[in-house]
Amino acid sequence: MKKVIPYSKQWIDQEDIQAVVSVLKSDWITQGPKIQEFEEAFRKIVGARFAVAVSSGTAALHVATLALGIGPGDEVIVPPITFLATANAVLYAGAKPVFADIDPETLNISPREIEKKITPKTRAIYPVHFTGLSVDLEVIAKIAKKHNLIILEDAAHALGAKYHGETIGSLRHSKAAIFSFHPVKHITTAEGGMVVTNDERVYEKLLLFRNHGVTKDPKFLIKKDEGPWYYEMQKLGFHYRMTDLAAALGISQLAKLEHFVSRRREIAARYLKELVGFKNMRLPIEPSGYENSYHLFVLRINFDQLGKSRKEVVEALRKEGIGTQVHYIPVNSHPFYQKLGYKAGDCPAAQDYYRSCLSIPIYPDMSNDDVARVVQALKQTIS
Numbered sequence: 001m002k003k004v005i006p007y008s009k010q011w012i013d014q015e016d017i018q019a020v021v022s023v024l025k026s027d028w029i030t031q032g033p034k035i036q037e038f039e040e041a042f043r044k045i046v047g048a049r050f051a052v053a054v055s056s057g058t059a060a061l062h063v064a065t066l067a068l069g070i071g072p073g074d075e076v077i078v079p080p081i082t083f084l085a086t087a088n089a090v091l092y093a094g095a096k097p098v099f100a101d102i103d104p105e106t107l108n109i110s111p112r113e114i115e116k117k118i119t120p121k122t123r124a125i126y127p128v129h130f131t132g133l134s135v136d137l138e139v140i141a142k143i144a145k146k147h148n149l150i151i152l153e154d155a156a157h158a159l160g161a162k163y164h165g166e167t168i169g170s171l172r173h174s175k176a177a178i179f180s181f182h183p184v185k186h187i188t189t190a191e192g193g194m195v196v197t198n199d200e201r202v203y204e205k206l207l208l209f210r211n212h213g214v215t216k217d218p219k220f221l222i223k224k225d226e227g228p229w230y231y232e233m234q235k236l237g238f239h240y241r242m243t244d245l246a247a248a249l250g251i252s253q254l255a256k257l258e259h260f261v262s263r264r265r266e267i268a269a270r271y272l273k274e275l276v277g278f279k280n281m282r283l284p285i286e287p288s289g290y291e292n293s294y295h296l297f298v299l300r301i302n303f304d305q306l307g308k309s310r311k312e313v314v315e316a317l318r319k320e321g322i323g324t325q326v327h328y329i330p331v332n333s334h335p336f337y338q339k340l341g342y343k344a345g346d347c348p349a350a351q352d353y354y355r356s357c358l359s360i361p362i363y364p365d366m367s368n369d370d371v372a373r374v375v376q377a378l379k380q381t382i383s
């Protein structure tokens with residue numbers, strides 16, 4: 001049996017292991033000093049003023065939504081081609097996600113479709129930098145300004161990505177951004193997430209919602225400070241804290257981010273060179289001024305013209321030891337969303353895209369031989 005090449009995989013080295021082990025041997029395995037150290041390193045790398053580490057990317061979306069003051073009666077515009085959490089977080093807060101279709105070229109939420117979905121109830125836009133290709137932040141920011149909307153970037157795919165020289169997370173055009181540290185993402189803490197913002201009031205609320213809505217900070221106490229034990233619960237918050245074990249892993253991983261992203265870009269460049277000229281296939285685009293951090297490498301295949309179903313192609317590739325995945329089933333076509341009354345047909349470009357997409361392996365630990373094996377298997381299967 002050939003070595004299996006999965007569609008994605010973490011990179012853990014001896015330094016990472018050492019970092020976690022030393023926390024295990026220390027006094028603080030959670031609620032210790034590694035959290036702030038990770039937050040500080042992270043905010044510096046992306047160029048934001050404040051960072052708050054949480055237990056997952058989903059938790060990051062949830063606390064960010066609450067900290068931005070979004071709730072019942074509000075609408076938030078999201079893309080249908082994303083991980084479920086982008087839309088679910090809006091529902092957690094009691095608000096309503098509204099899907100705006102994608103641009104079939106960039107695969108990102110279409111600014112024109114965003115404008116069509118704005119109503120007097122719209123409060124925010126959650127653009128997703130799909131695969132690691134930034135949305136056109138300037139255009140979306142113009143729309144947001146015109147209609148007085150908040151932008152929260154779902155940057156779970158886009159750590160290390162750039163938009164006209166700006167690092168994603170530097171927040172020139174948005175109020176906040178979230179990241180995920182699930183093992184398939186650019187850096188991992190096993191499970192984990194981060195919210196960044198430049199707004200101190202949002203930052204303070206993020207801290208509250210991460211930790212049961214509780215504060216000990218004398219400057220925020222509502223009642224009288226009764227002594228060193230005293231704390232107050234002021235909002236209904238959650239337990240979304242990251243552990244020090246996870247934060248130590250995050251710090252160690254962050255030191256390798258540049259390499260991780262440049263290796264992903266190298267692999268993408270190989271694919272883009274080797275996979276040109278396939279009849280029934282389209283490759284991802286990278287418009288000038290954009291630097292995709294290639295969380296995913298998505299092929300678009302015309303399976304009808306090819307005369308094979310996606311299932312047949314996935315199975316043939318699996319026989320060759322090549323893992324693939326589909327990113328994503330449009331969120332509005334899931335049974336839960338349909339029961340809420342969402343119609344898949346409302347976003348036809350997302351449906352078209354879904355029928356054609358297939359993610360092939362990309363992760364920093366992939367060797368050039370692995371890349372060649374994927375190319376060879378694709379040549380056999382779909383050319």
Ligand SMILES: *Cc1c(COP(=O)(O)O)cnc(C)c1O
Pocket residue numbers: 056057058059082083085086128154156157180181182191192193
């Ligand atoms: C991974 C991901 C999330 C959620 O991250 P978790 O850490 O798995 O909770 C949110 N949005 C997008 C676009 C993602 O890819």
